[in-house]
Amino acid sequence: MNRELTRRSVLLGSGLAISGIGLAGPARAAAPPGTLVIGIAADPTGFDPEAVLNNTSGFVMATIYDSLMKYRPGTTDPIPGLAQSYTVSPDGLTYTFTLRPGVSFHDGTPLNAKTYIAGIDRLLNKANPNYIYNTGPVEGYIDFTYGSLASYTAKDDKTVVFVLKTPSAPFLTSLAMVWNGVVSPAAAAKYGKEFRQHPVGTGPFIFREWRPRDAILLDANPAYWNGKPKVEKLVFQEYPDPSAGLLALKSGDMHIWADTNTELLPAIHADHELAVLTQPGLAVSGVGMPCDTAPFTDVRVRQAFNYAVDKQAIDRALYQGLAAPMTSPLPASEWSFDPTLKGYPYDPEKAKSLLSAAGVKPGFAVELLAYNSGRGYNPVGPDLAVAVQGFLQKIGINATVRKIEFGAYLSTIRSAKYKGMFLVGWTGDNGDPDNFLNALFGSTNIPITDTARYRNPAVDAIFVKALQSNDHETRVRLYQQAQSIILDDAPWIFINSVLQVRAVSEQVKGYQLNPTQMFFDMEKVSLS
Amino acid sequence: MGDYLAKRVGQLLIVLFGVSVVVFVAMHLLPGDVATLLLGDRATASSLGRLRHQLGLDQPVIVQYWRFLKGALAGDFGTSLRDNRPALGEVLAAFPVTLELTLAALLIAVVIGVPAGVLAALSEGTWVDTAITTPTLFGVSMPVFWLGLMALLLFSEKLGWLPVGGLMPIGASMPRITGLSVVDAVLSGRLALVATALRHLVLPAATLATIPLALITRITRGEMLSSLHLDHVRTARAKGLPEGRVIRAHVLRNALIPIVTVIGLQLGLLLSGAVLTETIFSLPGLGRLMVDAILARDYPVVQAGALFVAVVFVAVNFSVDIAYAALDPRVRQR
Numbered sequence: 001m002n003r004e005l006t007r008r009s010v011l012l013g014s015g016l017a018i019s020g021i022g023l024a025g026p027a028r029a030a031a032p033p034g035t036l037v038i039g040i041a042a043d044p045t046g047f048d049p050e051a052v053l054n055n056t057s058g059f060v061m062a063t064i065y066d067s068l069m070k071y072r073p074g075t076t077d078p079i080p081g082l083a084q085s086y087t088v089s090p091d092g093l094t095y096t097f098t099l100r101p102g103v104s105f106h107d108g109t110p111l112n113a114k115t116y117i118a119g120i121d122r123l124l125n126k127a128n129p130n131y132i133y134n135t136g137p138v139e140g141y142i143d144f145t146y147g148s149l150a151s152y153t154a155k156d157d158k159t160v161v162f163v164l165k166t167p168s169a170p171f172l173t174s175l176a177m178v179w180n181g182v183v184s185p186a187a188a189a190k191y192g193k194e195f196r197q198h199p200v201g202t203g204p205f206i207f208r209e210w211r212p213r214d215a216i217l218l219d220a221n222p223a224y225w226n227g228k229p230k231v232e233k234l235v236f237q238e239y240p241d242p243s244a245g246l247l248a249l250k251s252g253d254m255h256i257w258a259d260t261n262t263e264l265l266p267a268i269h270a271d272h273e274l275a276v277l278t279q280p281g282l283a284v285s286g287v288g289m290p291c292d293t294a295p296f297t298d299v300r301v302r303q304a305f306n307y308a309v310d311k312q313a314i315d316r317a318l319y320q321g322l323a324a325p326m327t328s329p330l331p332a333s334e335w336s337f338d339p340t341l342k343g344y345p346y347d348p349e350k351a352k353s354l355l356s357a358a359g360v361k362p363g364f365a366v367e368l369l370a371y372n373s374g375r376g377y378n379p380v381g382p383d384l385a386v387a388v389q390g391f392l393q394k395i396g397i398n399a400t401v402r403k404i405e406f407g408a409y410l411s412t413i414r415s416a417k418y419k420g421m422f423l424v425g426w427t428g429d430n431g432d433p434d435n436f437l438n439a440l441f442g443s444t445n446i447p448i449t450d451t452a453r454y455r456n457p458a459v460d461a462i463f464v465k466a467l468q469s470n471d472h473e474t475r476v477r478l479y480q481q482a483q484s485i486i487l488d489d490a491p492w493i494f495i496n497s498v499l500q501v502r503a504v505s506e507q508v509k510g511y512q513l514n515p516t517q518m519f520f521d522m523e524k525v526s527l528s
Numbered sequence: 529m530g531d532y533l534a535k536r537v538g539q540l541l542i543v544l545f546g547v548s549v550v551v552f553v554a555m556h557l558l559p560g561d562v563a564t565l566l567l568g569d570r571a572t573a574s575s576l577g578r579l580r581h582q583l584g585l586d587q588p589v590i591v592q593y594w595r596f597l598k599g600a601l602a603g604d605f606g607t608s609l610r611d612n613r614p615a616l617g618e619v620l621a622a623f624p625v626t627l628e629l630t631l632a633a634l635l636i637a638v639v640i641g642v643p644a645g646v647l648a649a650l651s652e653g654t655w656v657d658t659a660i661t662t663p664t665l666f667g668v669s670m671p672v673f674w675l676g677l678m679a680l681l682l683f684s685e686k687l688g689w690l691p692v693g694g695l696m697p698i699g700a701s702m703p704r705i706t707g708l709s710v711v712d713a714v715l716s717g718r719l720a721l722v723a724t725a726l727r728h729l730v731l732p733a734a735t736l737a738t739i740p741l742a743l744i745t746r747i748t749r750g751e752m753l754s755s756l757h758l759d760h761v762r763t764a765r766a767k768g769l770p771e772g773r774v775i776r777a778h779v780l781r782n783a784l785i786p787i788v789t790v791i792g793l794q795l796g797l798l799l800s801g802a803v804l805t806e807t808i809f810s811l812p813g814l815g816r817l818m819v820d821a822i823l824a825r826d827y828p829v830v831q832a833g834a835l836f837v838a839v840v841f842v843a844v845n846f847s848v849d850i851a852y853a854a855l856d857p858r859v860r861q862r
Contacts, residue, residue, distance in 0.1 A: 030691075031698045043820060045611040052611075053566065136612035137582045139566050143575065196612055212611075212621065213812035213820070214695055235699045240807045240816065243677050247685050248692045407564040407825075410571070426569060439570075448572055 030252040034232035036508075036527060038519065039239050039248060041259035043213045046196030048188075049181035050123055050132055053139035055376070055517060058178045059258050060216050060236055062518040064106075065181025065201035066225075068097055068116075068160075069172055073521050074512045076282065076431020077335060078172045082111065082182055082202065083160075092167030092470050093150075099158045103225045105184035106206045113154035118185035120152050130185070135193045144429065145174040167468040169475060170432035177430050178518045204229045204523035214238060220523075230510070230526035249274060249503060255527065256511060257503045258519075262322055262379065268503045280333040281500045282515040283377035284326060284436065285425035286492035287368065287388055288452040293419045295360050302490035304354035306344035309391040309493055313346070318380045318387060322501055326494035328483045329437060333497075333515040336433045336479035341487055343494060351395045362396030367420030369412060372403040377425035377498060385423050388493065416447035424451055424492060431516060433479040438463040441486050454491035540842045544835055548600070551834045552593050555827050561585060562609050562825040583609055596831065605835075606828035610821070615828035618817060619836050624707025625695065626813035629805065630798040632710075632733035637740035638791060645748020645787075646780060652753060660745065667742025676735040676808035683731060690731050693809035697724060732809040736802055740794040747790050751783035758782070784855050792848035796841045 031037045044057035049065055070081030080086060083097035103111040122130045123142050132138055148171075150163045164171065174180065187200035199207045204226070205218035216236040220229040237254060239245035242261035248254040250271060260268070260276075268274050289296040289305065296302055311325035324332060327343035370385035378384055382403045389399045399421065404412070413422045426449075429435050439445055442463050443455040459482050466478040487494070500513055510524045563579040564571060580586045584595065599606055605615040648660040683690040695709055696702045702709065702725070703716045710729060713721035755761065756779055764774045803815030814833065821829035 035699045037698055043611075053568070133582070136607070137566070137579055137609065139575075139579065143572075144570075193612070209701060211695075211812065212613075212618070213816055214810070215698075217699060217701070233699055237694070237698060237810075238812075239693070239810050241673070241677075241810070244680060244693055244808050244810055247680055251685060251688075251692050253692050253698055405558075407561055410564055410569070429570065449570070 030248075031235070031255070032233075034527070035235055036231040036233070036256070036522075036525060037235045037237050037254045039245050039254040039257045039259070040236050041238070041240060041242070041245070041261075043238060044210075044216065044236075047199035047207065047210075048132070048135070048140075048196040049179050049183065050140040050142055051136065051138045051196060053141075053179065056258075059517075059519050060218075061181055061199065061201075062178045062203075062520050063205040063218060063234060063522045064199050064203045064207050065178065065183065066203050067176050067178070067180045067182060069176035071176050071431065071514060071516065071520060074279070074514060075335070076173065076176075076333070076428070076515050078176045078431075081176065082116075086172075088172075088470050092169070092468055093164050095162040095164070095171065096155070097160045097162075099160065100225060101158060103202050104223065105187065105200055105202050106221065107184050107187050107200045109184045109186040109200075111182070111202055112157050113160050114157070115185050116160055116182060117152060117154045119183055119188070120146075122183075122185060122188055124149070124152070130189045130192070135195065141174070141177060141179040141429065145171070145177070145180055167470070169467055169470055170430060170434045173430040173432040178516070178520075179429075205234050213240075224523055226521075227523050229523040234522065249505060252505065252507075255505045255508050258517075260501050260503045262320060262501055265320060265322075265501070265503075273506045275504050275506055277502050277504060277511075277513050278322070278499045279513040279515060280324065280331060281377075281498050282331060282333050282428035282431060282517075283426065284329070284331050284440075284494075284497050285323075285375075285378040285384070285423070286326065286495040287385075288413065288422050288424035288492050289490075290419055290421070291452050291454045291491050295358060295364070298358045299489060300354045300358040301360055302493075303344070303488075304351040304358070304360075304395070305392065305397075305493050306490050307347040307351035307354065308395045308397075309388055309495070310346035311343075311495055314384070314387050315496055318383055319496065319498065323496040323498045325496050329441065329486045329492075329494065330433060330479070330483055331428070331436070331497040334428070334431070334433050334436065336476045336483075338480040338483045341483060343487065344490075348391075348395050355395060355397075360397075363398060364396070365398040365400065368399040368401050369409060369418070369420055369422040370401055370403045371406045371409040371423060373406060375406075375425055376427050378423065379498065382423070384495065388495075413451045414447050416453065421493075422451070428516070433475070434463065434467060437479060437482050437486065438467075441482075441491060452491040454486075454489065456485065456489060459485055459489075536842075536846055540839070543842060544838055547834055547838045548597070548831060549593075551831055552589075552596065552827070555822075555825065555830055556589055558825065562827070565825055566609075596828075600831070600835070605832035608821070608826050608829045610824045610826045610829070615826075615832040616836075618829055619814065619832045621707065622812060622814045622817040623836065625709075625811055626799060626802050626806070626815060628708040628710060628729065629732055629736060629802055629811065629813060630795065632729055633736035633798060634740060634791065634795055636733060636737040637744050637794070641741045641744030642748050642787065645745045646752055646775070648745065648749040649752030649756065650775070657749075661749065664742035664745045667738045668746075670738060672735060672739070672804045673808055675738060676732070676805060679731050679735055680808070691728055693728075693732070693811065695728060695811055697728075732805050732811060735809070736798060736805045740791075740798065743790060743794065744787065748783065748787055751786050752779055755779045755782045781855065785852060788848060788851050788855065792844055792851075796844045799837065799840055799844075 040056050042056045044060055045054055046052045047061050049061050066082045068081055068083045069078045072079050082100055084100045086097045088095055109115055121128050123132050148164045148166050148168045150165045153161050155161050181201055184200040188195045191198045204221050204224045206221050208219050209217040218234040220232050222228050239248055242264055246264050249257050268276055289302050315323045328338050328341040330337045368385050370382035372382055374381040385401045389401050392399045412418050426440055439449045441450055441454050443460050446453050462478050462482045466475050469475050500517055507527045509526045509528055514520050563576050608615050644660050648657045651657045684692045703712050705712045705715055709725040713725040761778050764778045803819050806813040806816045818833045
């Protein structure tokens with residue numbers, strides 16, 4: 001740990017040194033003209049959207065594939081994508097999509113109802129010769145998206161009909177996910193097990209080459225339905241070392257840094273030719289409390305712990321201000337986020353009085369379990385637990401931090417028996433509020449994702465209603481009710497929601513962050 | 529010689545078996561399983577169960593090992609749990625990058641280190657000696673990641689002479705025949721490509737060379753010094769042999785055996801341990817492959833990589849032994 005810290009401080013030091021020397025450096029223009037370069041920190045694991053599940057693969061796939069629905073740029077609102085339009089039956093069970101005409105996959109296969117349904121059949125039909133589960137491990141979102149599906153049919157050449165078993169309003173949003181990108185069924189059949197290395201979609205960029213742990217090369221798709229891309233080539237180049245990544249950005253080798261290292265932000269800010277883009281992230285992070293275990297069965301104890309922690313101070317000290325205190329169980333990037341809720345201000349006196357009212361004596365000891373590495377929703381990892389431990393100490397609570405490896409941590413908090421407190425967090429999958437609120441606080445998800453084992457029948461009833469409603473306003477209202485109740489019930493110490501942060505070169509025009517972090521709408525990006 | 533070879537191959541098999549058992553046990557003792565890591569926060573009991581079954585992780589450990597062993601004996605190390613590619617293929621694709629880097633680094637280290645060590649020994653106690661031995665102290669104590677970054681800062685950022693890492697220019701496709709980029713460039717017959725490949729190789733190789741260079745210089749100096757005072761050297765001088773011949777035939781040759789040992793050991797170490805250099809210079813080599821695989825609990829790739837490195841180690845040691853024989857007649861007679 002100490003060695004890691006030393007290395008981090010050295011990195012930071014070198015980053016600062018880089019910024020100083022950079023001013024005297026030569027003119028930049030390293031990447032070939034017309035080539036947009038996105039820097040990534042890790043190697044993707046493949047490009048079959050339904051089979052793989054990691055951000056880096058998603059980054060690349062968002063430029064190769066389109067989905068039936070897409071997100072309105074910069075948001076998680078679903079709008080038609082490869083579907084030109086859609087209708088939902090009043091009972092919320094039948095979804096009818098009309099496909100966009102004249103679209104072809106990169107291998108020339110036309111997109112029509114038949115080829116689209118063939119792609120769905122690959123995911124859901126065991127008897128399909130190209131059944132995806134026969135091509136290797138599947139980590140994707142098939143159950144998540146199509147779990148409630150009763151049937152899928154091609155009504156005519158351009159109409160696709162899905163019938164659900166139970167109403168599920170997030171179905172539309174799920175279809176917009178990069179993980180539901182539409183693949184060429186001909187290519188999936190042709191490449192079989194190797195389709196993951198030979199992706200073919202309808203997106204703005206055409207896959208050319210993947211050199212593992214090095215680069216992914218793509219060419220612009222001149223026939224793209226949403227407009228020809230403004231650059232000729234797109235390269236995802238790997239920079240596993242953050243300081244080397246910064247150098248690449250400064251030298252013009254890289255234009256957008258997908259995995260911007262926030263410790264190097266001072267160096268990035270010091271360079272006038274670089275810009276830092278931020279957006280509220282689709283993530284929350286906090287400390288879970290076992291709601292079925294005394295003394296956490298008492299809501300006053302859980303509220304007291306919320307008042308005891310100064311989230312603003314934590315955001316400043318640990319997150320360089322690149323996080324916003326949670327004022328609601330939802331992140332601000334969610335469309336049903338309730339801006340009128342104010343969360344729990346820092347008030348240790350109130351915390352103490354609530355604790356004594358609940359009969360918890362000073363000196364109460366509890367374990368605080370932490371994963372031992374940074375996560376997307378909590379880049380500082382276990383340091384957050386240490387900070388919370390310090391604040392709890394001030395109200396007389398002795399928390400012992402125990403750090404363990406992430407897999408072991410997950411199995412512990414999901415055992416349904418763990419009696420301590422624990423770091424907890426979530427990154428949204430499809431951008432639907434159900435994917436936060438119900439996943440984290442719906443009792444049907446105890447103990448897998450509702451790890452605090454929070455159970456409130458009133459909240460559960462709201463979730464069911466909101467799933468069945470197809471009226472946007474109604475859903476917003478229902479989820480706002482749920483937010484207010486959950487906030488009062490305080491199953492977590494609601495800490496913060498990290499911002500999405502990306503450094504880009506000033507040359508980049510027309511690039512917009514998306515809360516899902518994916519590189520959507522890249523055909524609109526140009527280089528000056 | 530035949531007996532000797534058979535004995536070495538027998539030893540190799542025992543080493544490989546031992547390595548495979550140790551790696552297998554160690555990987556299974558590590559906390560956390562690959563299915564949980566792959567699925568992360570959103571894993572459900574059923575998705576975990578299905579993925580574990582697909583990956584064969586629901587079998588007893590001994591059955592998993594038996595399956596692995598059966599496959600490995602037939603040359604099949606299974607597929608990566610991370611990206612579903614043949615494990616051995618991944619290792620073989622990454623190895624040339626590391627091999628090229630290592631050979632280039634060792635070349636730099638030997639070509640500079642041995643003469644520098646000899647020179648330092650011959651000038652013992654003078655300013656030349658100090659001028660050579662002082663930097664070697666820095667060389668052995670400098671962290672590679674810091675040195676690499678500073679080299680990048682100076683030569684790429686400030687002077688703009690060399691690229692910021694990578695195997696080839698951004699977006700370029702270079703011919704891949706052997707996987708050694710300089711060799712491939714030479715084979716392609718295009719001079720510009722050779723220059724490009726060398727430009728991408730020189731900084732990482734020089735960075736990686738610092739520690740072996742310092743070690744080889746110091747060992748050469750030390751061995752030369754102790755050989756210089758041996759009886760046979762005095763005899764050679766007394767016979768009236770020219771000093772150059774005394775140094776080459778009687779001192780350096782004697783001193784070379786430990787130097788060759790160090791070079792051999794360094795070669796083995798660099799082949800398996802260039803991970804920091806590969807990371808800083810964004811090179812897709814074996815070190816990074818192995819670290820990624822270990823972090824992802826990607827057993828097949830870790831196994832294939834560990835066994836491959838073991839074979840390389842044994843082969844390097846074997847070559848070192850052969851080199852001894854060439855250098856020292858006593859070894860030949862044994």
